[in-house]
Amino acid sequence: IAGITQAPTSQILAAGRRMTLRCTQDMRHNAMYWYRQDLGLGLRLIHYSNTAGTTGKGEVPDGYSVSRANTDDFPLTLASAVPSQTSVYFCASSDSTRGDTGELFFGEGSRLTVL
Amino acid sequence: KNQVEQSPQSLIILEGKNCTLQCNYTVSPFSNLRWYKQDTGRGPVSLTIMTFSENTKSNGRYTATLDADTKQSSLHITASQLSDSASYICVVSTAGNNRKLIWGLGTSLAVNP
Numbered sequence: 001i002a003g004i005t006q007a008p009t010s011q012i013l014a015a016g017r018r019m020t021l022r023c024t025q026d027m028r029h030n031a032m033y034w035y036r037q038d039l040g041l042g043l044r045l046i047h048y049s050n051t052a053g054t055t056g057k058g059e060v061p062d063g064y065s066v067s068r069a070n071t072d073d074f075p076l077t078l079a080s081a082v083p084s085q086t087s088v089y090f091c092a093s094s095d096s097t098r099g100d101t102g103e104l105f106f107g108e109g110s111r112l113t114v115l
Numbered sequence: 116k117n118q119v120e121q122s123p124q125s126l127i128i129l130e131g132k133n134c135t136l137q138c139n140y141t142v143s144p145f146s147n148l149r150w151y152k153q154d155t156g157r158g159p160v161s162l163t164i165m166t167f168s169e170n171t172k173s174n175g176r177y178t179a180t181l182d183a184d185t186k187q188s189s190l191h192i193t194a195s196q197l198s199d200s201a202s203y204i205c206v207v208s209t210a211g212n213n214r215k216l217i218w219g220l221g222t223s224l225a226v227n228p
Contacts, residue, residue: 042220043204103149
């Protein structure tokens with residue numbers, strides 16, 4: 001049982017480069033989320049999707065975009081990476097359309113370093 | 116402002132000892148409260164969920180309590196093991212049409228042999 005799969009596990013990239021973090025789930029959950037986790041700041045919601053075809057902005061959406069073409073995939077794109085986007089990124093899913101009250105299932109994270 | 120505060124920020128205990136982690140929240144309207152365990156380098160995993168009507172819930176050696184009047188929750192770990200070393204994160208969900216998750220910063224627990 002894979003659950004949530006994120007790729008890459010880690011990446012170093014130069015500032016100004018475009019980067020897409022991939023997220024795939026095999027649980028058929030309708031809601032998916034992207035969080036970033038920084039020391040001292042905890043988990044912060046970047047973008048979410050309550051169902052395929054819809055997306056919404058979270059707490060820190062600037063500089064990031066997402067798409068939800070189907071139920072399983074929820075990629076996160078940094079159009080032009082900046083050093084402040086250095087972080088650990090977690091993708092998560094839940095099985096409720098009102099996903100904020102459902103249990104979140106997290107991937108193992110993608111560690112991104114922007115130089 | 117909706118907030119979740121956890122204490123202590125970090126804790127070191129010896130294997131076999133018990134410990135209690137605290138979570139205070141000022142979230143309204145309240146829906147539920149979850150505790151997650153996050154091992155180093157891994158994603159968080161849910162330990163337990165507490166709803167408004169629940170006072171105590173156990174999951175093996177983990178026991179969570181909720182006092183909705185004082186807006187406090189605790190996570191008690193009994194007979195700690197080395198594998199309990201992790202960060203424990205409290206998250207409160209709001210109720211209503213615009214539901215949100217309010218995350219605490221976590222308590223970092225180290226269990227030493």
